[in-house]
Amino acid sequence: MTTHVVLGAGPVGRAVVASLTTRGITPAVVTRSGHAVPGATSRRADLTDPAAAAAAVADAEVVFQCAQPAYHRWPQEFRALQSRVIGAAAAAGALLVVAENVYGYGVVPGPLTEALPLSAETRKGQVRAQMWRDLSDAHRAGQVRVVAGRASDFFGPGVTASAVGARFFTPIVRGKPVPVAGDPDRRHTYTYVPDFGEALVRLSETPATWGRAWHVPNPATVTTREFAERAATLAAEPLRLRPVRPWQLRLLGTLVPAARETVEMLYQFDDDHVVDHTAYAAVLGDHATALDDALAATIAAYAAPLRPATR
Template identity: 45%
Template sequence: MTKHLVVGAGPVGLAVAEHLRERDEDVVVVTRHVKHALPEGVEHRRVDVSDPTVAAEAFADADVVYQCAQPPYDAWPDLFPDLTRGIVEGVEAADARLVVAENLYMYGEVDARLTEDLPYAATGPKGRTRAKCARMVLDAHDEGRIEATIGRASDFFGPRVRESAVGEQVFGAAVAGKRAMVFGNPKYPHTYIYVPDFARALVLLGERDDALGEAWHVPNPETVSTRRFVDFVYDAAGADPGFPHIVAASGLVLTLGSYVSSPLKELSEQRYSFEAPYIVDDSKFRDAFGDAVTPTPLETAIEATVEWYREQGAAADPIRLGTDADHPTEATQQ
């Protein structure tokens, strides 16, 4: 039986572990801290894999390693490269295969649909850090040190996704009967992805030899405007149709807010993705793998996320960016 090792227990890491356990696979989750409520049957190892020696020991029995971890959002430039290096060297020592979950920061601001052949043109520190880490993984593959593939996705939503552009401040607000706060101009189309779909795509990439050595935009549901997305959320939550759903934080509000709010300051680098169309092209994945991973219909995914929020209750701070935030998208914590 294949041994799967998932680094990180944020929403993406846990969704990967859940999907693998649904297939009755042997799964280990690795984190720096003790984690509760892991999927049934999942083993936990508490180690810091930014140390290559420790990573090599932790990965020794692994066949596939899924990198779904990240440092705190405000410490990416300082900590992310070492984390990536430790994982790459640990995978190399274990002779395992590496699957990396990434966002789209490395591309920077673009005027067209986002495709995998775009240059890494980010100018902000987080985008440059993501580019550096992606190059580290793909260079290791090209040098023959490891087998690796990368799955990339835009802003996340779904179970456990609270610290996201459409997390607590949209889904949590809808369930609580409050107005949603969104960033930028909600009239523009923006691709959002359902975390369980991302997890299924990552597992597929890890299984396919023809996925190796490349980055792939995982299949997305229908891209709609942020306003339309929020309307779907409030419809699923049973909101009064006449209730004003959105408060938009854009332009001057975000600029001034960044001076007094650390979370807003951290988000300011990615403002561009909410102030113009932000559409992810997933045709490369679909052309290569067909319907092996079919995205959950958007409204169905939103209904499931609303139900999860109802069951879990509200979080204390909708825009806190801690160790499980990624974009203001999710996502992956160690």
């Protein structure tokens, strides 16, 4: 039986595990702490150590790379981390399935498609672009088989560190002002994280997709204001958006480094940011969850801790 190893136990890693378990597969999840994930076995490894990374995936036939450094450490650490993963997957002879985002394209007039050049000028966008080039080079050289799924800003149960994570949904379910950076009346594609996990698994199962990157399926693209309004309606709470200015993010960044790092990515929210997944849907189907269904599940997860305990 094929051995599946998932690197990282964040929202994307857990979504991959959930999709694998629906197929009767029990994967191994690798984290630095040995964190337990329901439906998976746990392995402890420091993926920045080449020997530890290789040992963690030595029996793997499929490796899902969903691990990442802290957001503000991407320029210093992310490419090196991926290099260790490439080496480990190559040594195991495993397929490497990589969770990516769309930062590498940079500022683009019109919808994002996979045919666009990776010409980002931001620091994190350049890191992402070079990381894909590293993956593509390794695949073309026959070092390791690679496929990647690219998501936009994602949301869903268990997603906290996102533009539409805890700082967005927690105030919605509490009827509090919702902080929003950028222009809320611009269209923005958001990825539902269970759909991201399912897409990565489908890519792993389909050799015809290997060797390139694909935009994963997303719910209908709406403005951030409409996204928030639909969520607030489902939460049965009033909605008030609170604008967050770049200078406020920089000020907050003196205490929270990740906040400072969001400033260079604000172009994605100051104009329309629409991600096209037509190419993926033509090959693997459009299994995107309807937006209201995805929001309902997210609201339910965030509202659960607020409900009175029953005796």
